[in-house]
Amino acid sequence: xVFFALAVFLFLGLNLDESSPSSASAASSETVEITxxxxxxxxxxxxxxxxxxxxxxxxxxxxxxxxxxxxxxxDANSYWIxxxxxxxxxxxxxxxxxxxxIRLQHMRTRKWLHSHLHASPISGxxxxxxxxxxxxxxxxxxxxxxxxGSGKTWRQDQRxxxxxxxxxxxxxxxxxxYQRIAGGQQEVCGVREKRADNVWLAAEGVYxxxxxxx
Numbered sequence: 508x509v510f511f512a513l514a515v516f517l518f519l520g521l522n523l524d525e526s527s528p529s530s531a532s533a534a535s536s537e538t539v540e541i542t543x544x545x546x547x548x549x550x551x552x553x554x555x556x557x558x559x560x561x562x563x564x565x566x567x568x569x570x571x572x573x574x575x576x577x578x579x580x581x582d583a584n585s586y587w588i589x590x591x592x593x594x595x596x597x598x599x600x601x602x603x604x605x606x607x608x609i610r611l612q613h614m615r616t617r618k619w620l621h622s623h624l625h626a627s628p629i630s631g632x633x634x635x636x637x638x639x640x641x642x643x644x645x646x647x648x649x650x651x652x653x654x655x656g657s658g659k660t661w662r663q664d665q666r667x668x669x670x671x672x673x674x675x676x677x678x679x680x681x682x683x684x685y686q687r688i689a690g691g692q693q694e695v696c697g698v699r700e701k702r703a704d705n706v707w708l709a710a711e712g713v714y715x716x717x718x719x720x721x
Contacts, residue, residue: 539663539714541589544599546614547712548585551576551680552666553704556693557585558620558678560613560637563689568625571636572618575692576680580711586614592649600718603661605654608672610644613637619648620678622671622697629683633676633697646673655706663709671697677705 541547549558556576561584565573577585590610591597603609611620618637625634639648649672658665669678676697681704684693698705 539709540602540717541661541663541709542600542602542715542717543589543591543597543609544715545589545712546586547589547714548580548710549587549611549707550710551704552706552708554680554682554693556680557582557710558587558680558695558707559585559692560616560618560620561689562616565628565634565636567628568634569623569636569638571621571638572613572616573689574620574635574637574695575685575689576695577692584613584615586712587620588612588614593644598718600715602717603652605652605659605661607661608649608651610648611650617641619644620650621647622674622676623647624674627694627696629685629694630681630696632679633671633674633699635678635695635697649673650678661709663714666706666708668701668705669707675699677701678707679705 556578559577560572560574563573564570590612592608592610616637617640619639621636621638622633627634650669651672652661653668653670654661655666674697676699679698680693680695682693684691
């Protein structure tokens with residue numbers, strides 16, 4: 508039933524809602540590998556907030572769809588689909604090695620996790636936004652998966668960094684929170700150096716099985 512549900516919202520474009528089992532995560536995190544097509548939440552290691560977006564534009568910078576850190580686990584706007592870059596030969600069910608460049612598509616709005624040289628609203632670092640759509644994507648949506656430690660393939664239990672290809676910035680968050688439009692949510696931004704605040708973990712989601720090599 509889990510995989511039937513996944514097929515429905517991937518191919519028919521339906522959305523998960525707050526009543527959906529946000530813990531539709533598969534089995535034990537020690538053995539679960541992240542593959543293309545997986546739908547997941549990314550948890551900021553230090554604050555435990557989830558990477559989040561919503562149809563609220565930034566009031567400064569690019570004016571694109573904002574990206575924040577969200578405190579609640581059960582929120583449908585924190586799901587992301589792991590997808591390959593344009594022109595890649597990777598297919599659904601393929602595993603992802605450290606150093607691989609991927610894209611993350613926001614489940615509900617279908618826009619891509621994006622960055623550029625605009626300043627983020629609170630800290631003045633690199634702005635992180637959601638941009639484009641099914642037929643619109645560019646290299647500003649490209650992120651390199653960097654596994655912390657000795658692992659070679661991305662698994663649910665591994666600490667990772669995501670480095671933006673165009674700017675070199677690491678996906679980053681910190682406890683500073685928005686007061687108005689996204690009150691209680693914390694800033695997500697990009698910084699160009701490795702810090703303890705730019706480590707993330709795969710959390711809740713629907714994890715597709717690994718495609719067997721032929």
